[in-house]
Amino acid sequence: MPNIVPSLTVSISGLPKTGKSHLALTWLPPIRIFSFDIGLDPVLAKFPDKAIDVKTYPIPLLDTMKPAKYAKGIIEAFDKDYKEAVEGGEFQTVVIDTATALYEIQRHCRAEELGVQNIMQWQYGEVYARLNGIIFRPRITGVNLVLTHYLREKWIDEKNTGILELDGYKRTEGYVDLVLETRRGINKSLPKGKQNVIITLIKDNRFDLDLNGLEFEMTTYDELIALIVGG
Numbered sequence: 001m002p003n004i005v006p007s008l009t010v011s012i013s014g015l016p017k018t019g020k021s022h023l024a025l026t027w028l029p030p031i032r033i034f035s036f037d038i039g040l041d042p043v044l045a046k047f048p049d050k051a052i053d054v055k056t057y058p059i060p061l062l063d064t065m066k067p068a069k070y071a072k073g074i075i076e077a078f079d080k081d082y083k084e085a086v087e088g089g090e091f092q093t094v095v096i097d098t099a100t101a102l103y104e105i106q107r108h109c110r111a112e113e114l115g116v117q118n119i120m121q122w123q124y125g126e127v128y129a130r131l132n133g134i135i136f137r138p139r140i141t142g143v144n145l146v147l148t149h150y151l152r153e154k155w156i157d158e159k160n161t162g163i164l165e166l167d168g169y170k171r172t173e174g175y176v177d178l179v180l181e182t183r184r185g186i187n188k189s190l191p192k193g194k195q196n197v198i199i200t201l202i203k204d205n206r207f208d209l210d211l212n213g214l215e216f217e218m219t220t221y222d223e224l225i226a227l228i229v230g231g
Contacts, residue, residue, distance in 0.1 A: 006229075008146075009139060009178075012181075012182060014182035017184075018182040018198060019182045021097050021148060022198070024097065025043060025052060028144060032053045032095070033094075040056075072112045075106060085143075094143055095146045096134070096146070131171075131172075147176070173203075173204065177206050180202060184197075187217060197218055198217070200217075201213070202214045202224075214227075
């Protein structure tokens with residue numbers, strides 16, 4: 001029997017400018033990307049012939065820990081647009097870029113709903129439930145979901161561990177099918193001046209444990225799915 005290509009729910013984490021969005025846009029078109037970040041246009045320019053639809057949500061400059069109300073309207077618009085994209089049958093892939101930013105907006109939205117500046121730890125339940133819905137809804141309809149995240153330094157007992165961890169909803173990596181991390185690297189076999197490459201690590205996956213720990217230069221959806229289906 002031929003191998004069946006599964007729809008994938010994927011997390012791609014990395015520091016800024018390490019190819020997260022580029023890798024996400026190698027997924028199957030048509031693609032709807034929900035953009036909560038800046039700097040997407042140069043990446044889109046690399047896919048001029050690909051069916052990519054962008055939905056951008058203008059976010060004010062957040063230069064304070066206690067911003068003015070802005071989040072509830074954004075989340076209401078996103079919820080409507082996201083449901084239509086996932087359930088409408090038009091798109092094979094939806095991308096949230098970045099899910100780190102969406103997590104922060106969800107937190108601020110919940111604070112606005114409760115009439116407080118900051119929510120307490122015991123008030124995060126509604127935020128988590130909404131994020132769970134975002135992650136699991138595409139599985140029901142067979143749509144690929146790609147979530148990009150920034151990384152941040154991990155602190156324990158007010159000490160920097162030197163470890164980088166996902167910045168955002170911490171349960172994400174346990175819920176998705178494929179966990180990837182990107183970083184910049186050097187390939188000395190390339191001509192001088194063209195040696196910078198993006199390296200992608202398969203951090204975890206639910207298909208084949210032997211794939212965990214493998215690294216690839218300038219990888220794409222096609223290469224990754226060939227490994228998964230072939231395994």
